[in-house]
Amino acid sequence: MPAKENHKRILIVVSQINKAVSHEWVAEALRKWNYEVHFALLNARMSKMEDFLIEHQYSYTRIKYINKFDIPRAILLLLKYMKVNRIEIVHAHLFEGGLTGMIAARLAGIRRRVYSRHHSTFHQKYFPGMVKYDRLINSLSSDLIAASKTVQELLINEEGVAFQKVHLVHHGFRFESFKLVNVRDVEALRHKYDLSGRPVIGSIARWVKWKGIQYTIEAFSKLLYDYPNATLVLANAHGDFGWELQQILSTLPESSYRLITFEENYEALYKLFNVFVHVPIDAQCEAYGQVYVEALAAGIPSVFTISGIASEFISNEENALVVPFENSSKIYEAVCRLLRDPSLAVKLISTGEQNVQHLFQFDEMIDRYDKIYQQ
Secondary structure, three states, rough: OOOOOOOOOEEEEEEEEOHHHHEEEHHHHHHHHHHHHEEOOOOOOHHHHHHHHOOOOOOEEEEEOHHHHHHHHHHHHHHHHHHHHOOOEEEEHHHHHHHHHHHHHHOOOOOOOEEEOOOHHHHHHOOHHHHHHHHHHHHHHHEEEOOOOHHHHHHHHHOOOOOEEEEEOOOOOOOOHHHHHHHHHHHHHHHHHHOOOEEEEEEOOOOOOOOOOOHHHHHHHHHHHHHHOOOOEOOOOOOOHHHHHHHHOOOHHHEEEEEEEEOOHHHHOOHHHHEEEEOOOOOOOOOOHHHHHHHOOOOOOOOOOOOOOOHHOEOOOOEEOOOOOHHHHHHHHHHHHHOOOOOHHHHHHHHHHHHHHHOOEEEHHHHHHHHOOOO
């Protein structure tokens, strides 16, 4: 990407993350385009993201954030940082980052206030009292970025945001990171997690009810009758639905599953899976669903329900096998098909890789960001 002549100071506000490779990619790309990139991290403690910013010499501030009682202080500290560093553009991510970042940016008189909406109907379904804060963020933002049509339609049709204010910008990926996975890294993870058994069924999803992990576990319990040496890997294994999932897991042999709270080398982790499963429970609960893209980019035959970004490019029997919502029997049947029909798996892998590389280019996302920032 060529460097731009403009030189603008942008503050990226993110809340409660440990490591986010996508933000690292964006920081590097914007710096190449001659932006002066600043970060504000709303975190309770030091994070992998902070390590990256220090190593690559980005200006940043970490604001201690534990819960909602820290919001007023966070707003004041963000306002001060924006003023001292003469920030011209603010781009906020995630709910707390959006709430504090947009209020502070408005108070600072910053005209370009961009918010990336990372949740869909979560508040409407589970915390309706929070919807008013979503609407507040919407009103304070000059621009809203929706990563999928699901979120775009929600913002416009249900939350009343003006059409011209909402930009559909798909997440972009650097696909070479999936192509250039070191075999030694894969084998190191295989040893680390003791995955000598076959087949390995993978899932990467936070432990919340709407991700549908309970149906993946139930399907796997049936699979064990056909494949006694099979192993289920549940990565990103933390969240408020943990107790319920542990109860279901307790019905399985302990040796048949692995729980991974966090794995930094996620590209290598994907390569351990024979089949990947991601089955959210309805069409709108996923705002995007990054794993839909990652699994296909990694070349893993997959079983999906259609939610978030999947509605825009996943096609049954073409690039994945699609199953109904909340149906462990159909998940089991689809996983068995992929394990027993190598030609089908190869077809899905080939088509899936082509699809994601065509639709989700990182440079295109950055170009769209630049156009929004420069309006």
